[in-house]
Amino acid sequence: MRLVLTTGEPAGVGPELAVAAARWFADWRAGRVAAPDGMRVPAGTDLRLSLIGDAELLRSRGGEFAGLAGVDVEPVSLRMPAPAGQLVLANSDYVIETLDRAIALVDAGAADAIVTAPVHKGIINQAGLSFSGHTEYLQERAGVPRVVMMLVGGGLRVALVTTHLPLRAVPDAITGPLLAEIIHILDADLRKRFGIARPSIAVCGLNPHAGEGGYLGREEIEVIEPALAALRAEGIALHGPFPADTLFVPSIVAPYDAVLAMYHDQGLPVLKHASFGLGVNITLGLPYVRTSVDHGTALDLAGTGRADVGSLLQAISTAVAMVDPSLSSQS
Ligand SMILES: NC(=O)c1ccc[n+]([C@@H]2O[C@H](COP(=O)([O-])OP(=O)(O)OC[C@H]3O[C@@H](n4cnc5c(N)ncnc54)[C@H](O)[C@@H]3O)[C@@H](O)[C@H]2O)c1
Numbered sequence: 001m002r003l004v005l006t007t008g009e010p011a012g013v014g015p016e017l018a019v020a021a022a023r024w025f026a027d028w029r030a031g032r033v034a035a036p037d038g039m040r041v042p043a044g045t046d047l048r049l050s051l052i053g054d055a056e057l058l059r060s061r062g063g064e065f066a067g068l069a070g071v072d073v074e075p076v077s078l079r080m081p082a083p084a085g086q087l088v089l090a091n092s093d094y095v096i097e098t099l100d101r102a103i104a105l106v107d108a109g110a111a112d113a114i115v116t117a118p119v120h121k122g123i124i125n126q127a128g129l130s131f132s133g134h135t136e137y138l139q140e141r142a143g144v145p146r147v148v149m150m151l152v153g154g155g156l157r158v159a160l161v162t163t164h165l166p167l168r169a170v171p172d173a174i175t176g177p178l179l180a181e182i183i184h185i186l187d188a189d190l191r192k193r194f195g196i197a198r199p200s201i202a203v204c205g206l207n208p209h210a211g212e213g214g215y216l217g218r219e220e221i222e223v224i225e226p227a228l229a230a231l232r233a234e235g236i237a238l239h240g241p242f243p244a245d246t247l248f249v250p251s252i253v254a255p256y257d258a259v260l261a262m263y264h265d266q267g268l269p270v271l272k273h274a275s276f277g278l279g280v281n282i283t284l285g286l287p288y289v290r291t292s293v294d295h296g297t298a299l300d301l302a303g304t305g306r307a308d309v310g311s312l313l314q315a316i317s318t319a320v321a322m323v324d325p326s327l328s329s330q331s
């Protein structure tokens, strides 16, 4: 199995974390260490990790990594020097090229999964390239009509109906057809990638108290409940819509395999509170496995050696388990 790791915004923590992860990876594939969640792979497992990025940048930020067993570099050249913590407009092309290289490798069957280090959405847009996030970019490049962002951590799986959208645009974006597409992907991938025979999914309402019977908003009555009813009739185990504030109470959320939140900042703050630094961002619905870290470029920490590599290690081990579930069951 070969994973490709895009090393992210060159001014951020991605390059140094990628090299730290590569060192851990060499030990992990040799059976010498476990992943943060305890997952081990049997020594001798055929695993390779290719770092996609500028080799000199990686070395200067993370130290030497030549000779690590199972690790290589797919070189992409920086456009301009990249001082730690300082965004350089001209390097946005470099970031996009690392993603395109990863996509080309999975498309050609030369890699099984893409793991991504964080990019800076703002600087890419400032450079004139329209970019909402990896999730949307990978969807577009894969030519699939829809994908689902799901973050996993702290015992929770939280998927989103809408992703990188201004809050003002969210209510209009939530429609019956969108809910059906998202829920079909979520249900199918929980079965296929996570081995859950009949996923039980709790759905958040959009409005406070899930609309309070229509007195605090009507989207639940007019859009969400009818969509869920139709999907239940297909046999999908859907519950809700529930008021989001209490759904995440540990004893209430515990029975469900996943929560479906209506928008980014309804679901992700809960997950990041529960597991920041060890969470994994997964894109469901792509023709290949894609995982990522739960944090951003952390420009304030770049080059200091103080950034935590835990989420990246978890993203790598999760990708391996998703490509070959038999490996996770051996841990
Ligand atoms: N997967 C991704 O590509 C991804 C994910 C989230 C955010 N982003 C992007 O990152 C940029 C910065 O976003 P932000 O400032 O909101 O979030 P951020 O995650 O970069 O930083 C938030 C806080 O967390 C800390 N932090 C982040 N990563 C850490 C780590 N590995 N170890 C220890 N502390 C860490 C930072 O120092 C900061 O205090 C934005 O452009 C955003 O869009 C990218």
Ligand SMILES: N[C@H](C(=O)O)[C@H](O)COP(=O)(O)O
Binding pocket: 132, 133, 134, 135, 136, 264, 268, 281, 292, 293, 294, 295
């Ligand atoms: N929504 C993600 C988060 O908050 O962690 C993050 O922005 C990354 O998204 P992409 O994987 O789409 O870049």
